Amino acid sequence: MHCGLCLPTCPTYDATKLERNSPRGRISLMRAIADGQLEPSKVFADEMYFCLGCLACMTACPAGVNYAELFEHARAEAEASRVLASPKRNLIRIFAIRWLFMDLKRLRFVGRLLRLYQRFGFQKLIRSSGILKLLPKRLRELEASTPEVCTQFSAQLIAAITPAIGKKKYCVALLTGCAQDLLFSDVNRDTAEVLTRNGCEVVTPPEQICCGSLHAHNGEWELAQALARRQIEQFPPEQFDAIISNAGGCGSHLKHYRALLADDPAYRDRAVLWDKKVKDVHEWLLEIGAQSPASCPTNQVVTYHESCHLCHGQKIISQPRQILRSIPGLQLVELPESSWCCGSAGIYNLIQPEMANQLLKRKLKHIQSTGATIVATGNPGCLLQLLNGTKQQGLHLRVVHPITLLAEAYRQEP
Ligand code: SF4
Numbered sequence: 001m002h003c004g005l006c007l008p009t010c011p012t013y014d015a016t017k018l019e020r021n022s023p024r025g026r027i028s029l030m031r032a033i034a035d036g037q038l039e040p041s042k043v044f045a046d047e048m049y050f051c052l053g054c055l056a057c058m059t060a061c062p063a064g065v066n067y068a069e070l071f072e073h074a075r076a077e078a079e080a081s082r083v084l085a086s087p088k089r090n091l092i093r094i095f096a097i098r099w100l101f102m103d104l105k106r107l108r109f110v111g112r113l114l115r116l117y118q119r120f121g122f123q124k125l126i127r128s129s130g131i132l133k134l135l136p137k138r139l140r141e142l143e144a145s146t147p148e149v150c151t152q153f154s155a156q157l158i159a160a161i162t163p164a165i166g167k168k169k170y171c172v173a174l175l176t177g178c179a180q181d182l183l184f185s186d187v188n189r190d191t192a193e194v195l196t197r198n199g200c201e202v203v204t205p206p207e208q209i210c211c212g213s214l215h216a217h218n219g220e221w222e223l224a225q226a227l228a229r230r231q232i233e234q235f236p237p238e239q240f241d242a243i244i245s246n247a248g249g250c251g252s253h254l255k256h257y258r259a260l261l262a263d264d265p266a267y268r269d270r271a272v273l274w275d276k277k278v279k280d281v282h283e284w285l286l287e288i289g290a291q292s293p294a295s296c297p298t299n300q301v302v303t304y305h306e307s308c309h310l311c312h313g314q315k316i317i318s319q320p321r322q323i324l325r326s327i328p329g330l331q332l333v334e335l336p337e338s339s340w341c342c343g344s345a346g347i348y349n350l351i352q353p354e355m356a357n358q359l360l361k362r363k364l365k366h367i368q369s370t371g372a373t374i375v376a377t378g379n380p381g382c383l384l385q386l387l388n389g390t391k392q393q394g395l396h397l398r399v400v401h402p403i404t405l406l407a408e409a410y411r412q413e414p
Pocket residue numbers: 009010011012013021022023026050051052053054055056057058067
């Protein structure tokens with residue numbers, strides 16, 4: 001089918017109006033390569049990396065085309081053909097994808113170094129010295145948007161096993177993530193608190209593994225498979241009522257281990273069970289009938305930005321809104337184009353800064369139009385992108401995960 005119903009929902013097509021920047025155009029390119037009519041080329045690879053992977057086209061498609069799988073395989077094809085290879089790119093990929101994110105101990109080590117740089121005056125010193133002016137513009141921009149590393153990571157905030165408050169009804173595993181652990185460990189702590197408040201015993205091993213979405217989305221299919229196997233070993237799905245993710249992007253990938261391990265007889269069946277047990281935290285709270293908090297710290301207006309992989313990838317649309325509406329004193333106003341990508345899209349804002357900034361500006365304009373003082377969103381990438389945007393534009397806007405608002409309301413209860 002070439003109906004084109006996906007075209008108006010695609011942010012890159014919307015920006016350029018070029019067929020090759022649309023889902024239909026990209027699928028035609030993939031098909032030509034699969035049919036042997038085209039060789040993988042730099043143009044093809046660039047196109048695959050210009051795609052946000054936001055999956056808005058999947059929501060729009062009446063034929064149920066699984067763009068998520070096509071996109072991951074296409075990027076793997078682009079990497080295998082090495083048409084984008086250069087010494088600098090290879091080095092960055094080896095460091096980030098093959099080394100740093102394969103072992104989260106290494107990531108935390110780098111996080112600690114960054115924390116020292118930020119907290120002991122080195123960052124201020126470097127910024128005030130003017131030395132940054134010698135760097136290329138892109139590096140200066142990157143330095144300015146470096147996120148603030150948390151003072152404590154998840155393992156310092158959450159016990160390995162946190163008992164349920166009151167009667168234990170469920171035993172769940174909590175995945176603390178990679179970026180989430182470094183930059184938003186407070187969201188992990190809030191998630192554990194909210195779960196225990198609703199009858200869950202929460203298992204949170206201090207040493208966790210990356211879910212592998214970074215690897216799958218960047219053409220490293222085999223590394224993504226290896227990480228999926230390690231996840232299943234660390235969190236045997238047979239032992240938990242649910243395996244909880246509070247990051248939209250990770251959750252979307254975590255729910256598809258079945259496709260990743262379909263050819264592995266040792267893990268195939270466990271991957272099917274795994275996919276069933278993985279739940280986004282909003283989804284799980286609604287399934288178990290989470291309690292509404294008795295009070296709210298203040299009366300405020302909140303709007304909700306949908307993480308692409310939460311709404312398009314996981315079809316979790318009403319649950320975060322229901323949670324926000326359940327908080328007394330909080331008024332939810334709908335955000336125009338709430339499911340339009342904010343430009344974060346994994347590491348897209350690093351590799352395609354122009355398009356990412358364009359999308360960020362569009363998103364912030366809509367947020368401001370709501371008059372809300374809080375914007376809630378359920379993915380660390382979106383949190384970071386919106387935080388950077390509010391900082392750049394000097395906006396007085398709180399950017400927060402919905403579960404943090406719920407945890408704060410629970411804490412205020414008499
Ligand atoms: S994933 Fe997003 S950017 Fe990529 S083709 Fe689909 S709608 Fe367009």
